[in-house]
Amino acid sequence: MKENASFKNVLICDDHSFIRIGIESCLREIIPEELTIFKAKNGNEAIDLVRNHKIDLVLQDLNLPDISGLEVITELKKISSLIKIIVITSCDQAELLVRVKDKNVEGIIQKSTSSDHLGACLAHIARGEVKSYLDPFITQIIGNHTVIEFTGKENEVLKGIIDGQTNQEIANQLGVALSTVRFHRANIMSKTGMRNAAELTAWYLKARL
Numbered sequence: 001m002k003e004n005a006s007f008k009n010v011l012i013c014d015d016h017s018f019i020r021i022g023i024e025s026c027l028r029e030i031i032p033e034e035l036t037i038f039k040a041k042n043g044n045e046a047i048d049l050v051r052n053h054k055i056d057l058v059l060q061d062l063n064l065p066d067i068s069g070l071e072v073i074t075e076l077k078k079i080s081s082l083i084k085i086i087v088i089t090s091c092d093q094a095e096l097l098v099r100v101k102d103k104n105v106e107g108i109i110q111k112s113t114s115s116d117h118l119g120a121c122l123a124h125i126a127r128g129e130v131k132s133y134l135d136p137f138i139t140q141i142i143g144n145h146t147v148i149e150f151t152g153k154e155n156e157v158l159k160g161i162i163d164g165q166t167n168q169e170i171a172n173q174l175g176v177a178l179s180t181v182r183f184h185r186a187n188i189m190s191k192t193g194m195r196n197a198a199e200l201t202a203w204y205l206k207a208r209l
Helices: 017-030 043-052 069-079 094-101 116-126 136-143 152-162 167-174 178-192 197-207
Strands: 009-013 036-040 057-060 084-089 107-110
Touching (some): 017 116, 036 043, 043 057, 043 069, 069 084, 152 167, 152 178, 152 197, 167 178, 178 197
Parallel strands (some): 009 057
8 A cells, every 4th residue: 555655663552462463464454565563552651662663653542551542642742743643442432532533633443343444544644634534433423422611610610529529628629609619510410411429420530531
């Protein structure tokens, strides 16, 4: 595949060895040119490899045993603005996928999808497309997602709730009336559809895995 000849050093980051092997096999079928493929089983390994080698392309999982894939992507972008990142994931959480897309990754592909989408994504990159390549499943998830926007005060109250503070503790910290915290808390619950602090915390953490 001549248009992808610029990819010489590729990193595959996934905590499952059989997934790494499968992705490597697909890559070698799609790109006939000689590739040097590095493999990482966690986020910190991936970051170290990118720091120490001139990696052109990263195929990145999101659910890792040490740090989140989103954190890895953020760090890789700091190390090199030229690096290309394709996320290959089983994640179906719309909010997280939107946040990944907002990192300007080159593509997001569902693990269960056809390998044809990896080839299409590589061609997409080679053409110099600005927008992220999204496979149909990812497109559907993101397309059905409604972004939840919180006000500044709601974000402050939300942080307090996630930290396990009571309404009174949040009020004391923010220097506002208890009734004000209750008002913002009610708005947060309404916007997210959560019923209590435990559900809200689980929702918040799940979206940021």
